[in-house]
Amino acid sequence: MTSVPAPIFTAETAVLVVSILLAPLAIAGIALINTGLGRSRSAAHSLLASLCIFAVAAGVYVVCGFAWQGYGGAPAYAFSAAGRDWNWLGRSPFFLRGMELDGSALSLCACLQIFSVGLAALIPLGACLDRWKLSAACASTALFAGWTYPLFAHWVWGGGWLAQLGMNAGMGRGVIDAGGSGTIQAVGGLTALSLAWILGPRRGKYSPEGMPTAIPGHNAVLILLGCFLAFAGWLGLNSAGALLFTQTSPGRIVLVAINTALAAGGAILAAVFITGVRFGRPDVSISANGWVGGLVASSASCAFVSPVEALFIGAVAGALVTYSVEWFELHLGVDDPGGAISVHALGGIWGLLAVGILAFLHPAAEGLPGAAPGSTQWLAQIVTVATLLGFVLPLTYGLNAALDRIWPQRVAIEGERQGLDLYELGAGAYPEFVTHSEEFTQLR
Amino acid sequence: MKLAGFLLLLAGWIIVAAAVILLLPANARIAFALAGVAVEILGLTLVIRANPRPAGERE
Numbered sequence: 001m002t003s004v005p006a007p008i009f010t011a012e013t014a015v016l017v018v019s020i021l022l023a024p025l026a027i028a029g030i031a032l033i034n035t036g037l038g039r040s041r042s043a044a045h046s047l048l049a050s051l052c053i054f055a056v057a058a059g060v061y062v063v064c065g066f067a068w069q070g071y072g073g074a075p076a077y078a079f080s081a082a083g084r085d086w087n088w089l090g091r092s093p094f095f096l097r098g099m100e101l102d103g104s105a106l107s108l109c110a111c112l113q114i115f116s117v118g119l120a121a122l123i124p125l126g127a128c129l130d131r132w133k134l135s136a137a138c139a140s141t142a143l144f145a146g147w148t149y150p151l152f153a154h155w156v157w158g159g160g161w162l163a164q165l166g167m168n169a170g171m172g173r174g175v176i177d178a179g180g181s182g183t184i185q186a187v188g189g190l191t192a193l194s195l196a197w198i199l200g201p202r203r204g205k206y207s208p209e210g211m212p213t214a215i216p217g218h219n220a221v222l223i224l225l226g227c228f229l230a231f232a233g234w235l236g237l238n239s240a241g242a243l244l245f246t247q248t249s250p251g252r253i254v255l256v257a258i259n260t261a262l263a264a265g266g267a268i269l270a271a272v273f274i275t276g277v278r279f280g281r282p283d284v285s286i287s288a289n290g291w292v293g294g295l296v297a298s299s300a301s302c303a304f305v306s307p308v309e310a311l312f313i314g315a316v317a318g319a320l321v322t323y324s325v326e327w328f329e330l331h332l333g334v335d336d337p338g339g340a341i342s343v344h345a346l347g348g349i350w351g352l353l354a355v356g357i358l359a360f361l362h363p364a365a366e367g368l369p370g371a372a373p374g375s376t377q378w379l380a381q382i383v384t385v386a387t388l389l390g391f392v393l394p395l396t397y398g399l400n401a402a403l404d405r406i407w408p409q410r411v412a413i414e415g416e417r418q419g420l421d422l423y424e425l426g427a428g429a430y431p432e433f434v435t436h437s438e439e440f441t442q443l444r
Numbered sequence: 445m446k447l448a449g450f451l452l453l454l455a456g457w458i459i460v461a462a463a464v465i466l467l468l469p470a471n472a473r474i475a476f477a478l479a480g481v482a483v484e485i486l487g488l489t490l491v492i493r494a495n496p497r498p499a500g501e502r503e
Contacts, residue, residue, distance in 0.1 A: 081465045169464055201498045210499045333497040379474060382481065383464055390457025390484045394450045
């Protein structure tokens with residue numbers, strides 16, 4: 001069962017604090033990547049929406065999210081079945097009441113979770129670029145941070161029924177998701193899929209015959225800079241998650257860092273190779289998505305696999321993202337400008353399954369906790385993926401579809417034509433690039 | 445059809461959750477859990493097929 005470690009030592013606290021303070025770089029990285037992959041006429045809107053989404057997510061999470069997520073050993077609503085108690089919802093006080101924000105493990109957990117929910121809430125923006133109202137994005141984020149994320153995070157990280165699969169049902173040690181492949185990434189990615197379905201594609205994305213047209217990202221430098229920032233953020237996210245939620249010893253942070261780097265490296269090399277072979281030259285945006293896909297997939301297993309296995313996990317994630325971006329666009333008719341669904345939903349699900357596959361192949365592997373011979377750790381991972389698809393996807397689709405009925409989430413046609421910068425903010429991100437006809441008149 | 449797909453997704457998840465929570469024999473648990481996953485895949489297929497292929501308007 002997952003629980004926050006009680007004893008805190010100075011060195012461990014220092015490592016945790018540094019790791020947690022790196023995590024916001026992941027948010028900055030994803031925000032830059034999303035902005036670079038969108039159109040220039042919506043660039044300022046994208047970055048402002050990123051900040052607003054983080055603000056709403058953090059606020060709502062502090063009000064009620066952390067109370068419902070809870071933590072291992074905290075009071076929780078439970079039901080009894082087959083003679084065992086299963087937790088399904090946290091029952092801690094709202095507004096973080098009663099919590100000493102003094103560097104204790106619990107307070108550090110709350111701090112990390114505020115950044116985590118901000119990152120998870122930002123993921124859907126990548127799939128909704130150029131057509132999602134700012135106000136609707138904030139409202140949707142409130143639902144996400146107040147209910148969807150805390151509920152699933154309780155099940156995985158807060159001592160809920162998925163974490164109890166080990167103790168109650170003998171499945172290894174329950175679901176293993178150290179850095180949040182499922183809890184942060186897949187939940188955010190499935191919400192992105194729901195919103196992409198609800199909003200529909202961007203105007204001009206599909207021809208009257210239904211064929212997709214390429215709308216390239218407007219700034220490759222932003223995309224690639226975002227990749228570097230995301231890497232630094234993921235180092236913190238994976239390290240802090242491993243320490244807090246899987247009781248990894250601080251010494252294993254070295255392994256976490258190496259695995260994170262190798263997974264990202266394997267992923268981008270796979271993406272560069274595949275796009276190079278298929279299109280003649282490597283594709284920047286797909287390769288960047290591959291990089292983030294590798295980071296996403298590395299999170300669940302970062303503290304438990306060998307570097308070679310991390311490289312393999314990353315390479316598979318890179319290939320998966322490369323093919324699925326095209327598959328979603330061409331065959332499913334899903335317009336996902338930021339690649340959020342492929343990167344975060346599929347990458348996250350692959351990360352969760354990779355833990356199960358490696359635990360199945362190497363049941364006595366050193367470092368895979370609870371993966372004793374005969375253990376069914378792999379089944380715990382499959383049950384978690386089934387929960388994501390069978391519960392989280394309908395939940396997040398239902399919530400956002402209901403919100404769309406009350407508060408339409410898509411911007412008006414005029415807004416799409418003008419760009420969201422002018423339509424919602426009144427000014428563009430790059431005003432100096434606007435060509436003024438009077439300047440040419442004066443030069444004559 | 446979309447509603448049916450989402451209901452199948454939920455039904456599959458309930459089968460999976462019930463299998464791991466209620467069943468004790470390992471083989472039965474695994475069999476029912478995998479059956480639930482199969483129902484989910486069916487539901488996901490329905491949901492995907494229920495979303496119409498987008499087509500842009502003519503100028």
